[in-house]
Amino acid sequence: MGGEQHVPALRKRGRPTADERRARETEILATALGVFLRCGYGASTLDELAAAAQVTKRTLYAYYGDKAGLFAAMVRDLATAVSRDAATDRDTLETLAARIVRRIHSDELVALHQLVIGESARFPELAVILHSSGDARHIARLAEHIRVERGPELEALAEPLFSLLLGERHRRRLLGIDPPPTAAQAAAHADAALALLGLSRRAG
Amino acid sequence: MGGEQHVPALRKRGRPTADERRARETEILATALGVFLRCGYGASTLDELAAAAQVTKRTLYAYYGDKAGLFAAMVRDLATAVSRDAATDRDTLETLAARIVRRIHSDELVALHQLVIGESARFPELAVILHSSGDARHIARLAEHIRVERGPELEALAEPLFSLLLGERHRRRLLGIDPPPTAAQAAAHADAALALLGLSRRAG
DNA sequence: AAGTAATGACACTGTTTCGTATCATTCTAT
DNA sequence: ATAGAATGATACGAAACAGTGTCATTACTT
Numbered sequence: 320m321g322g323e324q325h326v327p328a329l330r331k332r333g334r335p336t337a338d339e340r341r342a343r344e345t346e347i348l349a350t351a352l353g354v355f356l357r358c359g360y361g362a363s364t365l366d367e368l369a370a371a372a373q374v375t376k377r378t379l380y381a382y383y384g385d386k387a388g389l390f391a392a393m394v395r396d397l398a399t400a401v402s403r404d405a406a407t408d409r410d411t412l413e414t415l416a417a418r419i420v421r422r423i424h425s426d427e428l429v430a431l432h433q434l435v436i437g438e439s440a441r442f443p444e445l446a447v448i449l450h451s452s453g454d455a456r457h458i459a460r461l462a463e464h465i466r467v468e469r470g471p472e473l474e475a476l477a478e479p480l481f482s483l484l485l486g487e488r489h490r491r492r493l494l495g496i497d498p499p500p501t502a503a504q505a506a507a508h509a510d511a512a513l514a515l516l517g518l519s520r521r522a523g
Numbered sequence: 524m525g526g527e528q529h530v531p532a533l534r535k536r537g538r539p540t541a542d543e544r545r546a547r548e549t550e551i552l553a554t555a556l557g558v559f560l561r562c563g564y565g566a567s568t569l570d571e572l573a574a575a576a577q578v579t580k581r582t583l584y585a586y587y588g589d590k591a592g593l594f595a596a597m598v599r600d601l602a603t604a605v606s607r608d609a610a611t612d613r614d615t616l617e618t619l620a621a622r623i624v625r626r627i628h629s630d631e632l633v634a635l636h637q638l639v640i641g642e643s644a645r646f647p648e649l650a651v652i653l654h655s656s657g658d659a660r661h662i663a664r665l666a667e668h669i670r671v672e673r674g675p676e677l678e679a680l681a682e683p684l685f686s687l688l689l690g691e692r693h694r695r696r697l698l699g700i701d702p703p704p705t706a707a708q709a710a711a712h713a714d715a716a717l718a719l720l721g722l723s724r725r726a727g
Numbered sequence: 728a729a730g731t732a733a734t735g736a737c738a739c740t741g742t743t744t745c746g747t748a749t750c751a752t753t754c755t756a757t
Numbered sequence: 758a759t760a761g762a763a764t765g766a767t768a769c770g771a772a773a774c775a776g777t778g779t780c781a782t783t784a785c786t787t
Contacts, residue, residue, distance in 0.1 A: 330734085
């Protein structure tokens with residue numbers, strides 16, 4: 320899809336050092352993400368994936384078996400990365416909501432969802448992984464904050480709140496129609512969503 | 524993808540009658556939908572599309588130029604069909620909401636969204652068409668009913684209402700995780716969404 | 728230092744699949 | 758009727774692409 324362009328002189332030959340080996344795996348997954356996001360799964364070729372990672376096809380096959388294996392490894396890796404960075408526990412419900420809005424609208428996550436949705440028939444388990452480590456975790460964190468800051472009887476509002484945080488804009492995002500919101504728009508949207516459900520600080 | 528199986532004896536040879544010609548176009552689009560939904564865009568082959576429509580590749584190329592043209596024609600056709608069937612104007616806000624929930628969760632519309640989302644980079648204009656004739660129209664109809672039945676000051680709730688009608692379940696639908704809701708579940712979900720926004724009949 | 732594991736370079740195979748060409752056949756138009 | 762248009766049947770060309778084989782090269786292991 321992207322034309323070979325300046326193939327940036329491959330690495331030196333021969334067995335890599337232990338450090339190189341470790342670095343290589345993460346780099347392969349990172350560059351594979353870029354290629355898959357740009358071209359989609361079907362239109363991404365192994366030659367292109369290999370060139371992007373500055374690696375030969377042989378190495379890709381040695382590591383991941385085949386194209387589907389590489390794709391799956393990449394999604395899994397990203398899903399764990401997504402779930403890891405939920406660690407900022409100084410959040411209030413408001414800042415958490417705003418952060419979630421920004422996160423779910425990030426180009427990276429949107430493109431990942433586009434990919435996995437488009438290939439959900441071929442890779443159903445990846446869809447489950449993505450949902451568990453993404454939406455499900457976000458909802459759980461919202462529920463936790465609602466319970467602590469607003470009262471346990473309102474915890475059930477976490478799921479509808481998340482739907483509002485997505486909003487119509489996120490549908491347009493998935494369809495590739497809208498750009499991501501600015502930080503200010505994200506915060507305003509989060510506040511509006513909280514207000515609609517009576518979850519604003521003063522209204523609670 | 525699906526193996527040839529019992530290729531159901533193609534049509535008679537030669538030029539078709541005017542009626543056959545008209546019927547053929549609609550049938551091609553209908554069967555193409557089925558194939559694309561089953562296999563996705565990339566994995567659907569022209570041979571399969573032709574066989575499904577009981578037509579030869581020649582005809583497909585004569586009609587649509589190429590695979591992308593067929594795909595685009597199919598989505599456009601379906602989008603107009605989607606927007607047409609919004610005609611039942613005896614709805615109350617409640618029944619409209621429930622009907623929208625059922626509609627957006629239908630296997631057909633979900634698969635269509637999966638397709639278009641997955642190919643939105645290749646066919647951006649189809650994404651726009653689908654959104655305009657789907658979500659946008661639903662929201663407009665909700666707004667209209669809210670204005671008439673609940674008061675114009677609440678019209679702005681149409682968009683968040685639609686987001687709630689989608690709900691987390693629709694995200695799982697797009698990812699292929701959940702089955703469609705039953706009619707009862709859809710109605711209950713719609714009522715709950717209306718209640719959350721203070722749009723229930725007694726609460727308004 | 729010898730042997731083994733991992734990799735780059737690169738050619739190659741086999742398959743898939745798009746798209747076209749050819750010819751026979753049947754309808755439409757005049 | 759006769760010419761032309763549309764189509765089925767079928768084969769084929771060309772390109773793309775997944776995946777493999779081979780050999781040279783470099784690092785790791787003992």
